[in-house]
Amino acid sequence: MTERRYMRVRADMPPGHVRTPSYLRGKVGWVERTLGPFPNPEQLAYGRNATPLPLMRIRFSMAEVWGNATDAPDDTIDAEIYSHWLEPAEAPHAP
């Protein structure tokens, strides 16, 4: 398996139209694949010209997202996150 590239989702809580679910904000996952570039929906929503951004499918473990509140910690959640919401991160726990 190739080495996982970990990313942390920014924990910002702005108002307005964003496509980053709040349950993933502040969480660390790894890049499942990179897509795009796609126009930034935060600009499209207001009828503005939109900046093309890379879109990353990030895979999170249930344990990372929900802690002890999950009954299957190794199950995963994938979500598409625009690159301006992501920052490089260390692995959240020993692989």
Next chain:
Amino acid sequence: MRKDTTFDGRRWHDMGGTAAGPVPTEQHDFALWEKRVDALMIIASGKGHFTVDGLRRVLEDMGEEAFETMTYYERWIASVNQNLIEAGVYTTAELAQRMSKVAARGPTYGEATCD
């Protein structure tokens, strides 16, 4: 009046992980007027008058009460209309007068629609 100081910025439509009951199993067939709303959205956005993110933005800004009290395509036509007015496709006055004209044609959808 007591002010709520617990709001953390999470918006009502951002539902992932919140507690909820069993998944409902009822299903309804789409009525003609609902299919027309769907078609108007696809056509008007496909021609560049607004985007699916504009549709979602207005749906989100309509708030949770609209989600609970209006049907899916009722919310959609409200949002499609808002986006078209913002895009300058027609004015609020044009919409207002046309809606009154439509209502004057008859008390049912079949009578009020011209086709």
Next chain:
Amino acid sequence: MPHDHHDHMSPSGHPYRPDDDHPLTYWQQMEIAVRELLIEKGVTTAQEISAQIDAMDARNPAQGAAVVARAWTDPAFRADLLQDASAATREMGFDIGPMRLIALENTADEHNVVVCTLCSCYPRNLLGLPPDWYKSRAYRSRTVKEPRKVLAEFGVTLPDTTTVRVHDSTADMRYVVIPARPAGTEGWSADALAALVTRDSMIGTGLPKSPDTA
């Protein structure tokens, strides 16, 4: 007072269409007005609206079932589908418009399930419009946190050795699940296999029908 016409026939002998004989609602009034204004302004035509409705009506789970059955019977197509599902479904002749599709393959070790927590994104240009439950608060809220409990409500119970992979459709991609081919279907034609593929099995909340019940 509105009353239910389900048991009544119109004078022409046909059932009343529910949207035609109920009192006009404010939002229906708006739909008619918006439609007429868009036609008058030259944005669209009545014919274009009808054609769009027909195109949407023609999209249904049988299209997805044909894609799944071909993936089960044609290894080269399966590889193409997993590589680029939009291109592969277009190559089969399906009009999926501008939709960007990813195919997720279920195996003995992995079970995929699709949700949209922020709204109700769905591969509508392949499977048609989503079921009502897909748009419900309960499905949108719970699937990312307790997918196994949600799946159990749909009658799908998975062994602990199967990893559940939830996919939240947050942005530009749409997802179709390629369920695992049922045992006991060796030698079946793609057409016969397609009849086993349900809508829910392509969302991940169901499994294909058993060959015994088909």
